[in-house]
Amino acid sequence: MALRTLLMNGWIIDGTGREAFPGSVAIDDGRLPSVGTVEVSRDDECIDCAGLTILPGLVDAHVHLIDDNITNAYEAELARSIPEATVDAAANAERLLRLGFTTVREAGTRANIGVAVRDGVRAKKIRGPRVVTAGTIISTPGGLGDFFPSHLFERAPYYPSSQSSLVVGPAEARAVVRRQVKDGVDWIKVGVSGTGFNPRCPADRVAISDEELGAVIDEAAVQRRPVMAHAESRESIVAAARAGVRTIEHGVYLDDEGVEAMLAGGVALCPTLAMYSAFAERGGDFGIPKDIVEQHRRTHNSHVESVRKAYAAGVPIIAGGDAGLAHFPQGRCVEEIARYVELIGMSSLGALATITRVAAEVLGLGEAVGTLERGKLADLVLVRADPGDCVTALQDPANVVGVFQEGELVHEVDRPAPRLERGRAPAPQAVQGR
Numbered sequence: 001m002a003l004r005t006l007l008m009n010g011w012i013i014d015g016t017g018r019e020a021f022p023g024s025v026a027i028d029d030g031r032l033p034s035v036g037t038v039e040v041s042r043d044d045e046c047i048d049c050a051g052l053t054i055l056p057g058l059v060d061a062h063v064h065l066i067d068d069n070i071t072n073a074y075e076a077e078l079a080r081s082i083p084e085a086t087v088d089a090a091a092n093a094e095r096l097l098r099l100g101f102t103t104v105r106e107a108g109t110r111a112n113i114g115v116a117v118r119d120g121v122r123a124k125k126i127r128g129p130r131v132v133t134a135g136t137i138i139s140t141p142g143g144l145g146d147f148f149p150s151h152l153f154e155r156a157p158y159y160p161s162s163q164s165s166l167v168v169g170p171a172e173a174r175a176v177v178r179r180q181v182k183d184g185v186d187w188i189k190v191g192v193s194g195t196g197f198n199p200r201c202p203a204d205r206v207a208i209s210d211e212e213l214g215a216v217i218d219e220a221a222v223q224r225r226p227v228m229a230h231a232e233s234r235e236s237i238v239a240a241a242r243a244g245v246r247t248i249e250h251g252v253y254l255d256d257e258g259v260e261a262m263l264a265g266g267v268a269l270c271p272t273l274a275m276y277s278a279f280a281e282r283g284g285d286f287g288i289p290k291d292i293v294e295q296h297r298r299t300h301n302s303h304v305e306s307v308r309k310a311y312a313a314g315v316p317i318i319a320g321g322d323a324g325l326a327h328f329p330q331g332r333c334v335e336e337i338a339r340y341v342e343l344i345g346m347s348s349l350g351a352l353a354t355i356t357r358v359a360a361e362v363l364g365l366g367e368a369v370g371t372l373e374r375g376k377l378a379d380l381v382l383v384r385a386d387p388g389d390c391v392t393a394l395q396d397p398a399n400v401v402g403v404f405q406e407g408e409l410v411h412e413v414d415r416p417a418p419r420l421e422r423g424r425a426p427a428p429q430a431v432q433g434r
C-alpha cells in the first residue's frame with residue numbers, strides 16, 4: 001500500500017461554508033480519501049497539526065505573473081524583454097505557491113508566457129500554482145492596453161511584445177481569439193473599458209465597439225473558451241455581461257442594471273478591491289504618478305458601493321489580487337478577503353470561500369479543488385492561526401507553515417521557526433473528528 005500522509009488533530013476549514021471543526025485529513029495518492037475522521041494504520045506518515053488550521057489551497061483569480069515591482073507602463077512592458085518577463089513569471093509563480101496559492105488564473109500576459117508557465121508547472125519543470133491562463137489582453141488602439149503615445153508606435157501599432165493585442169474591427173478580434181486558442185490559452189481576456197492606470201484611456205471610457213466585443217465572445221464560444229472582461233465603467237459592465245462574458249474584472253461603477261445583467265447571465269465579479277484601495281490610500285508613497293493616484297481616490301467609494309451591491313444581490317464574488325505593483329506585491333490577494341470583511345460586510349468564512357470554493361467553481365475547477373472534501377485533489381494550506389476567526393492572519397507569510405499541492409508537501413516554513421513534526425503512527429487507532 002502506498003504511504004499515506006495524515007494531517008492529525010488540526011482545526012479544519014473545509015471551504016464549503018460550514019463552520020470550522022476539529023479533525024484530521026488523510027492524503028493518499030494526491031487526493032483526499034477522508035476529511036474529519038481518519039483511520040490510522042501503521043505505515044501512515046503523520047504530521048501533527050495541533051494548533052494549525054487546515055484550509056483548502058488558495059485561489060487567486062486575477063494574477064499577472066510577469067509583474068513585480070511595477071510603478072508605470074514603461075516598467076510593465078518596454079523595460080523588460082520577453083525572456084526577462086518569462087523568468088519573472090516563473091519566480092512569481094513559485095512565490096505564490098509558497099504563500100499558499102495552489103491555483104491562479106492568469107489575467108493577461110505578454111507573448112504566451114501564461115501557457116509556458118502553466119505547462120512548466122504541469123510538467124514539474126518549475127514550481128508554481130496550477131495555472132489557468134488567458135493570453136494577451138484583447139484591446140483596441142486608444143483602448144485599455146494602449147499605454148504609449150502614438151508617435152512611439154506610429155508605424156507599428158501592434159508591437160508584438162505588448163501585454164495587449166490591439167484589434168480594429170471584428171475580423172481582427174476573431175483572428176486574435178483563434179490564434180490564442182491555437183497557442184493553448186484557457187481563457188480569453190478582453191478590455192471593455194479603460195482603467196484608472198491608463199491616463200490615455202480612463203476608467204469611464206468604453207474601449208471597444210459592440211461589434212468587436214461580440215466577435216471576441218462569439219469566437220470564444222465557438223472555441224469553448226470562457227471570457228473575462230476588464231470592465232470598470234457602468235456601460236462596459238452592462239455591455240460585457242449582456243454579451244456573455246463569464247467574469248467581470250474590477251466592476252468599479254456597477255449599478256442596478258449591471259447587477260441585473262450579471263445575475264441574468266450567471267456572471268461572477270472579481271473586484272480586485274484591495275489593490276485599488278491600496279492605490280488610493282498609499283500609491284503616492286510608492287512613486288505611482290500623482291494623476292493615477294488621484295483617479296483612484298475619486299473612484300474608491302464607487303468601487304466599494306459596487307461590490308456591496310453585487311454581494312447583496314447574490315452575484316458570486318471571487319478574490320483576485322491583480323498584484324505586481326510596487327506596493328502591492330504578488331500574494332496580496334490575502335488582503336483582498338480582509339477588505340471584503342472590513343468594507344463589504346462578509347463573514348470571515350464567507351470571505352475565505354471567495355478565495356477557495358467560489359473561485360475554483362468559477363474557474364471551472366470546482367470538481368477538483370476549492371474545498372476539502374473526499375475525493376478532491378489534496379491542495380491544502382496549514383496556517384498557524386485561525387483565519388476563520390480573523391482573515392488577516394493569512395497576511396503574515398510566517399503563518400503559512402505548510403503547503404500541499406496534489407498531495408506533495410511543496411512548502412514548509414523555513415527555520416528557525418519549528419518545522420512540521422513528523423512521525424510514524426504509534427498503533428492502529430481511530431481519530432475522531434466532530
Ligand SMILES: [Zn+2]
Nearest residue numbers: 062064107322
Ligand atoms: Zn489585471
